Amino acid sequence: MNQPTPTDETGTAEGSIALDQVPFGRFHLKVTAMTFGANFSDGYALGIIGSALPLLTDQWNVNGFWQGMLASSALIGLFFGSLILGPIADKIGRQRVYVLNFILIAIASLLQFWAPNVETIFILRLLIGFGLGADYAVGPTLLSEFAPRKSRGLMLSSLTVLWTVGYVIANILGTYVTVGSDTWRWLLASGCIPAAIVLVIRIGSPESPGWLMSKGRAEEARAIVTKYLKAENVRIPKTHTEDAGQxxxxxxxxxxxxxxxxxxxxxxxxxxxxxxxxxxxxxxxxMNVSNENTQNVLINLFLLVGGVVGVYFIDKMPRRGFTLWTFVILAGSLLVLGIVAHANPWLMMIPFIIYSFVMSGASNITQVYPPELFPTRLRGTGVGLLNATSRISSAIGTFLLPISITHWGVSNSMYWLAAVLAFGAVITYFWAPNTESQKLV
Structure with a gap:
């Protein structure tokens, strides 16, 4: 493995600081807001298919196989987008992928309105997922390389809150918006609106100075730090990397x-x-819930609140402890939900709400941990791999759950989902590092 070889550094020798010691400023807020876009769009895309799918199923008599395929289509696209474009971002830079992928997302989202069959919708949602997958590899990577170390957890975890906001908005629109028999077309195509907004605000965004440093392009990194972070005393090492990370x-x-x-x-x-x-x-x-809309909205509200609360705890707790305890609570919640699945609907809602609240907060760590696990020259590749494999896991779960509920019942379905979370707790206990003090650039 070829390691970067340090030569010298530019900047003020006396009193100079590392890039991740630059105090949080206006540009840090701006780059966080620009990166929000993929998370909001992903949450919206996943939420809107859940609302549109029952309408589409009724109109076209979609069978269980295609319901599962449509529900998991964007997740499959996410796999390929993360896996393919993460390594490309390590080779050519973060910025170009960061901007161009949203052209694909916006166009494919809009074209869903005219889709003539389920196969076309499946392909378009694969393309949407491909673009979003690219951003999942590149967005947190770029943001982590700009972020001050003390604010990194807060900046990265806030991305998942916007995923939840997108998901909740999509669910509420899907519940209450009706424009005739083609409502599902309007719902699916509406994803082009946030995608187009993200595309516009990202035009002109800078390259990651951390990536430029890893390529020995010290003067370009210095220019970006000076222009965007307004910092003159940042150490910019001149390094020579013989080849990109493999x-x-x-x-x-x-x-x-x-x-x-x-x-x-x-x-x-x-x-x-x-x-x-x-x-x-x-x-x-x-679960024989009669007041489904009201309880669905209640679950979504707890998802939203849980995401905000989770940002606070990520900033206060060690990464390992946060991940371990949330896994334990989540597994217990689904276990109890399986036990009371056919009890009074409002009693059943207690573990469901606890699960929703904690899961929303816990999911923030998925934006924080991955960039902190890998060095700069492999960060896009590593983050892309983690997002890719997680989305295949998500696609498998999304495909299997309706089949599981049909054949095994809702209680047994909750039990095996609880077992998955318990496995996550075991892995965290034995392998999880604490990375909150990790220097990323």
């Missing part, structure tokens, strides 16, 4: 523990999340 290095002795922990914890957390909230209406129906 994918296989993620499984080298130095990194394989971090890589496998990232893959397994991320997958264990998101598999139940996407499965449950894509088919929340199906689950509530199987």
């Amino acid at each position: 994918f296989s290095e993620l499984f080298s002795p130095a990194l394989r523990k971090n890589t496998w922990f990232g893959i397994l914890f991320f997958s264990a957390q998101v598999l139940p999340y996407f499965a449950i909230y894509t088919f929340v209406s199906t689950i509530l129906g199987a």
